[in-house]
Structure formats: C-alpha cells, structure tokens
Amino acid sequence: MGEPLAAGVRWPGRLRRRVRAMSGPAVAMWLVVAGYLVALAMHGNGYSLWIDGWLGPVAIWMPALVCWAAVVRRRLWSIPSVAVSLAVTCFALGDQYYILASDDGAGIPDISLADAGYLAVYPLMFIALAATVRRRAPQWAQSVLLDAAVGALGAAAVLAVVLDPVLSPETEDPLSAAAVVSAAYPLMDLVLISAAVGMAAAPKLQLGRSGVPLIAGLFVFAFSDAAYALLTAEDAYVIGTLLDAGWVLGLALMAVWVEHPPAEVAPGPAPGQPHALAVSTTATLAGLSILTMGAFTLVPGRAVLLSCLTLVLAALRAQVAFRDLAKMADLRVLSRTDDLTGLPNRRAFHADVPDVLAAEKRGALLIMDLDKFKEVNDGLGHEYGDMLLAEVGQRLAGHVRTVDVLARIGGDEFAVLLPAAGRTHAAARAAELRAAVGAPVTLDGITLRPDVSIGIALWPDEGNDLSGLLRKADVAMYRAKTSRSGHHVYSAADDTRGAERLRDLEELRIALTCGHLTLYYQPKLDVASGLIDGVEVLIRWDHGNRGMLKPGEFLPLLEEAGLMPRMTDWVLEQALDQARSWQSGGRSLTVAVNISAASLADDTLPDRVAAMIAARRLPPAALTLEITEDFLVADPARARLILLRLRQTGIRISIDDFGTGYSSLAYLRDLPLDELKLDQSFVASLGADPRATTLVQTTVTLAHGLGLRMVAEGVENREAFEELQRLGCDEVQGYLIARPMPAADLTGWLAARSGAGNTDPGPGSRPPADPARGVKSISPG
Numbered sequence: 001m002g003e004p005l006a007a008g009v010r011w012p013g014r015l016r017r018r019v020r021a022m023s024g025p026a027v028a029m030w031l032v033v034a035g036y037l038v039a040l041a042m043h044g045n046g047y048s049l050w051i052d053g054w055l056g057p058v059a060i061w062m063p064a065l066v067c068w069a070a071v072v073r074r075r076l077w078s079i080p081s082v083a084v085s086l087a088v089t090c091f092a093l094g095d096q097y098y099i100l101a102s103d104d105g106a107g108i109p110d111i112s113l114a115d116a117g118y119l120a121v122y123p124l125m126f127i128a129l130a131a132t133v134r135r136r137a138p139q140w141a142q143s144v145l146l147d148a149a150v151g152a153l154g155a156a157a158v159l160a161v162v163l164d165p166v167l168s169p170e171t172e173d174p175l176s177a178a179a180v181v182s183a184a185y186p187l188m189d190l191v192l193i194s195a196a197v198g199m200a201a202a203p204k205l206q207l208g209r210s211g212v213p214l215i216a217g218l219f220v221f222a223f224s225d226a227a228y229a230l231l232t233a234e235d236a237y238v239i240g241t242l243l244d245a246g247w248v249l250g251l252a253l254m255a256v257w258v259e260h261p262p263a264e265v266a267p268g269p270a271p272g273q274p275h276a277l278a279v280s281t282t283a284t285l286a287g288l289s290i291l292t293m294g295a296f297t298l299v300p301g302r303a304v305l306l307s308c309l310t311l312v313l314a315a316l317r318a319q320v321a322f323r324d325l326a327k328m329a330d331l332r333v334l335s336r337t338d339d340l341t342g343l344p345n346r347r348a349f350h351a352d353v354p355d356v357l358a359a360e361k362r363g364a365l366l367i368m369d370l371d372k373f374k375e376v377n378d379g380l381g382h383e384y385g386d387m388l389l390a391e392v393g394q395r396l397a398g399h400v401r402t403v404d405v406l407a408r409i410g411g412d413e414f415a416v417l418l419p420a421a422g423r424t425h426a427a428a429r430a431a432e433l434r435a436a437v438g439a440p441v442t443l444d445g446i447t448l449r450p451d452v453s454i455g456i457a458l459w460p461d462e463g464n465d466l467s468g469l470l471r472k473a474d475v476a477m478y479r480a481k482t483s484r485s486g487h488h489v490y491s492a493a494d495d496t497r498g499a500e501r502l503r504d505l506e507e508l509r510i511a512l513t514c515g516h517l518t519l520y521y522q523p524k525l526d527v528a529s530g531l532i533d534g535v536e537v538l539i540r541w542d543h544g545n546r547g548m549l550k551p552g553e554f555l556p557l558l559e560e561a562g563l564m565p566r567m568t569d570w571v572l573e574q575a576l577d578q579a580r581s582w583q584s585g586g587r588s589l590t591v592a593v594n595i596s597a598a599s600l601a602d603d604t605l606p607d608r609v610a611a612m613i614a615a616r617r618l619p620p621a622a623l624t625l626e627i628t629e630d631f632l633v634a635d636p637a638r639a640r641l642i643l644l645r646l647r648q649t650g651i652r653i654s655i656d657d658f659g660t661g662y663s664s665l666a667y668l669r670d671l672p673l674d675e676l677k678l679d680q681s682f683v684a685s686l687g688a689d690p691r692a693t694t695l696v697q698t699t700v701t702l703a704h705g706l707g708l709r710m711v712a713e714g715v716e717n718r719e720a721f722e723e724l725q726r727l728g729c730d731e732v733q734g735y736l737i738a739r740p741m742p743a744a745d746l747t748g749w750l751a752a753r754s755g756a757g758n759t760d761p762g763p764g765s766r767p768p769a770d771p772a773r774g775v776k777s778i779s780p781g
Helices: 013-021 024-043 049-074 079-104 113-136 142-162 177-200 208-233 244-259 274-293 301-335 346-359 373-380 382-397 423-437 466-483 492-514 555-561 564-584 605-615 629-634 636-648 666-670 690-705 718-727 743-755
Strands: 363-370 405-408 413-419 441-443 446-448 452-459 487-489 517-526 532-543 547-549 590-594 623-627 652-658 675-678 709-712
Touching (some): 024 049, 079 244, 113 208, 142 274, 142 301, 177 208, 208 244, 346 413, 363 466, 373 382, 382 413, 466 487, 517 590, 517 743, 532 564, 555 564, 605 623, 690 718
Parallel strands (some): 532 590, 590 623, 623 652
Antiparallel strands (some): 441 446, 517 532
16 A cells, blocks of 8 residues: 556656556546546436445545545645544545434434534534645735735635525524534535635745645535525535436545645745736635625625625735735835945845846946955944945946946945946046045044955957956956056956966965965174164065065965965064074074054954963063054054054064154053054155255154154164164164075174174175065054
8 A cells, every 4th residue: 555556557747647646546546536527427317326326435434434535644734734624524424424314214304414424524523724825924914914804705705606506595594503514515615615725826825736736626626515595595406416426426536635635834024926816816706796686686795794894804905915016116226225325235236237238339347346355344334334335335326427436336336337438437527536535534533545346348249248248347447456556447368367366376375385484583783782682574485486575465475365374373473483583592682573453453453462472481571562553543442452462472573654644643652552653755865855864864753752763774874874863763673684585594694793793784795685675474454
C-alpha cells in the first residue's frame, strides 16, 4: 500500500507525473469512482442492486480508506487532515446506514442515524477549514478579510435565492424536528459554499494548486446537496442518476487534499493571486443583480440582506484598494529615493538611464567618489559621515541641469549622466562639480573640506550599455584618485592601469605578509649637544620589478584596501624591535613613527601600542608618534581622548608638518603634546627670506612658551642649520645630517661617528643616497 503507480505506461507529461505521485489506495479509489460514474451513465434512472446497493457504497468508502491510509502512512495527524478524514468517514457511515435501512423494507423515518452521519460532515469540515485558515494566515490584512467576506456574502446571497424553496418550506410545524433537520442541510450547504468562496478569495492562504482539490470537493459536495434538496422539494428526485455520484466525487477530491496537503507557508508577504479580485468582483456583480431582480420580482428578504451587506463590504474594499494603490505609489517613490540625501538611488538610476542613452546621440557619465571619506567615518563617526553625504548631495543637486540624471549609487559614490556632453563639456562640468563639493562645510562646529575624484566615460565612444559605461567611469575615477588629478576621462589604456592596480594590490598584500617592505631610519640631531638622540622611521617597498618604491606610490592603495591599520601595527613592531636591538647594543635612540588619521581613530590603538612597548621592555618615551593637524582639527574632543590615553602610557606626541594646516592654534593649549615638527617648506627659505625667518622664530618662541620641543625637518645646508641653532631650535633632521638608511647602515654610521668623536652636523661619514628621498613612512591622509 502506498507504492506509486508503475511507470510502464506513457502518459502526457503533467498527467503522468500526477498519476505517478498517487498512492495505491488513491489509484484504486479513482478506478472505482470512474466505474461508478460509467455504470450510472449506462444504466439510466432507477434503482440497481449492483450499482446502488454494492458499487455505490464501495465508492463512498474508498475516499475514507484513502484519507486514513494517508494519515497513518505519512503521519498527517494535523487537525485539518484528521477532521476531513472524520467527515468523509461519517458520511460513509451515514450512507451505509441509509442503504441497510432501505433494504429492510420498513422505510426510513424523517430523522435517523443516517442524518447524524450526514450532518456531522459540516461541523467537521468547518473545523478543518478554520484550522487551515489559522495555520496558513495567522495575521490577516484588512484587504484579505474584505476579499474573503465579499466573496462569502456574495455566494450566500446567490444561494439564498436558489435555495429559497428549500429554506422556506411550507410546513404545518416549521419548528418540528423534521423541519429543522430538513432546513439544516441547505443552511449548512450555504455556509459551506460561502466559506469555500471566501477561502478562494483570500490570497494570503497561499493554498496554490494543492488547495484546488479541497475547494473543488466542497463545491461539488455542497451543490450535490443543494440539487438534491431542490429536487426533493419538488418531488422530482430519482435514484440512480448521475447526481448520486456528486457526493462520491466531492469526497474523492477531499481525500486527494488529505493525501497531498499544501506545504507550510514561509514567513513573508503572500504573492498576489489574480483570482482573488475576480471572486470579489463576481460576488459584487451577483449582489447587484439580485437587488436589480428585486425591482421586477419577489426576492427573498435574506437574499436582499446578504446582497446589501455584499455591496457595503465591496465599497469598503474599494476604499482599501484605493488606499493601497496610494501606498504603492508612495512606496514606488521611496524605493527609487535615497533616504539619506533625497536623491534618486541606484535602482532609479538603472531604470532611467537606459532610456536617455537610447534617446541621446552622445553624452557623458560621471562617477564621483569622496576622497578620505573613510577617515571621516572612522574619526568622527557615521553620524558626521551621513551629514557630510547629505550636504554633498544638496550641493550636487544645486549644480545639475534638469536634463541631467543625478543619483547616489553607493556609500560615498554619486553618478551624473550628462546628455549631449562631449569631452570638453564633461571635463568642465566635472571641474564645476568638484569646486561645488570642495567648499568648506561646518558640521556641529567641525569644519571639513570635502574633495571628490571624478571618472568620466563618454558615449557612444565607449558604447551605449550602462553597465559598460559604469565600469569604465569607475576605472577612470580610480585613475583620478591615484593620480590626484581631480577628474579623468576614460581611455583604453586605463584598463591596463586598472589591471596593474589590482596586481599591485595583491603584490602589496604579499609584501606585507612576506617581509618585502623595508624600514629606513633618518637620524635626528640634538642641536645643543650635537648628539644623535633619535631617528624617524620611513618605509620603502622593495619591488622586484619596479625597484625601491616611495610610500606615495603604494600607501593610497593601502588606504583604499583597508590595510592601513595592519601596516601601522607592522611598522610599530619593526621599529620597536630595532629600538630594543639598539638599546641592547648600548644606544638609546627614540623612534618616531608617523600615524595616519585612520589608525588614530581606532580606540584600541593606545592599548595595542602600550602592549608592544611592554613586551620589549622599552621605556614608553622611546616611542614618538607623529600626527598631523588634520586629525586634530577634524574632531578635537575625540583627538584629546585618544592622545590623553597615549600620553598616560608615557609615549611622546609630536605634531608633524606644523604650520601647513588650516586650523587655529587653540589645540596647542588643550591637547597633550610634546613637540612641534616644523615643515621643511619653512626651513628651505631660512637665511634668504626674512619673513620665513620671522615665522620660524615666532614658532620656536611659541613652542618653548608652551613647554614643547621644536624639531625642524628638511635641513639640507649649513646656513639653515646655523640659523635654526641661533633661533633656539631643539632638534633637526635632514640631508645635512644624514639621509635615511637601513638599520644596519645606520648602526655602522653611528659607530663611525662616535669613534671619530664627531658632533658636527656636517656631512661626516655619509651613507649612500636614499633611493626615495624626502617621503614619510605613513601618509597622514
């Protein structure tokens, strides 16, 4: 029992699959039902012992057998499956009693045990339907409720007209038991049909194809009952007609539903079902038709009442539908709008641009990406990043034409489509947009200077496909970012550069892992004693094919790939290892390391650095962290907290490139600092430019007045050194002292200098020229 039908016979595709899915009892049931139908059709009217006395009861019992076989075999002990199985069984028991009692010859009373079996079908089916609805639609939407109610009331109104002769019998005692039982059948059928129509009109039930047998079975069963009642009321019913097979067919369809119940519904919105609207519309038309009939003929009062209720609910459903359509329109707008900037989003851009590309003969696509936006998010927080994006969106919206298509297509990426724009016009517009974005913006008292890199792709030069244009504009944008040119128009050579960029990034990852990066050290001279008391750490990439690369050639790539924190940790560890090595050799040198703003924004940095120093048993003052003014200006409160934590460990803090920023000097008073490092652009003009000398003198006086040491970098000639010495500068570094060199060369250079007793800042024992002169280890930006 339960084995699929053998596959030896060829059937049409879908039918063959359905038949193969049937169990043995189901196949037997349909064979018996088919035989019963054929026998009834061939025999004609009238009672037949073999057909009505034997084949009919077997056909009635077969659906019950299929139901219980499926429940037991597949363990379908759910309320709907068990309730339907009980309903089918009760009907078979009632019908069996009716047949046996009829064979007695004594006649059947108006109320018998057969009625108990027949009537038990209705409450059990209502239980099954209620459990199905509760399991598959635990949260009803208003529109779903109204669809179901309109469909149910419309069906009830129609049946109230059709079954009026049965529902309003002319009996001497309408309250007698026999009259009540007789009226119960059509009333129950009316409610059953209404419930079935309501389920068909409820899309959230998601019964799908698996629910068709249940709904169809309910309709066939109820209509068979209704037809029997009408024929009996007119004394026209004859046994042995095809009507007798109606109950069998309805029960067989219900058994199919028990054997193949619908799958569980996954959480989420129900898919739309067009038949739901068709059911509610048909019910509304039925209600209107019944009310129209009332103007020409006598219509039962219950039918008029049900029709009125149907139209009232249909009107409410129309209001809900109108509201839902308005919401859908709003949702469509929202789905195409970026909620942060109010600009069209990526979805809208991809939907609108193809039409423009098809309509315009030429134009340009601009992709814009904010520079250093990650530092804003990391340094100030995402709240400030969002405010900056909103401000940039407003500025861009104020500088585009009505025919242009502007959208925010990513985190900090914007796109502008310029119809009828050539290369010259596109470049001019790019410069205009960069100028609009680049104006200073103040967010909660913090002044930022946003900048943007723009990539340009022209059509039809680079094709008319949006995906291709986006890719090429993106390549051009990265070209503009790496070259710091502001904007760049795509050319075929950029694809090669893009491939080189990806290759460089992978090689850089490998270099960071495999030790292909090298630290160079530039000595720092204490002016008062003439001794070398520290070094600045500089980084180089010894590339196998391209030679020794400057930091400016690969640090932007590091920042873009998010590898800067990892690079910072590596530099700190290597520099502190070298400081420990020098200390073990009897030389106490401080190491100064440049730290990027992105690394400083990491709250865990102070603890990590302190752990590195403690692990090497170095004094905290052996490390100086050089930071830029940009970090201090961006978020003074956050900078103060991080710098205080660093200072609490004993680490020294230096302001690098002092004098080149745009900020006030208030942070010198508020922040825990140890030294100022004068930018080499001021040092280069000493002696030749009196104004430069005055600026340096003022800066030295300011530093000393605040208790800070003054360090000058870029000292390349004796005149500059002597002027700095006269002005009271504390420490100098530059080519006059020594070029940056590897640790081993610096150790030898220090030994030679000490052996000669040399405290002169001049050339002395010069190391080889640095292959990447004048570039710091970690770019501040």
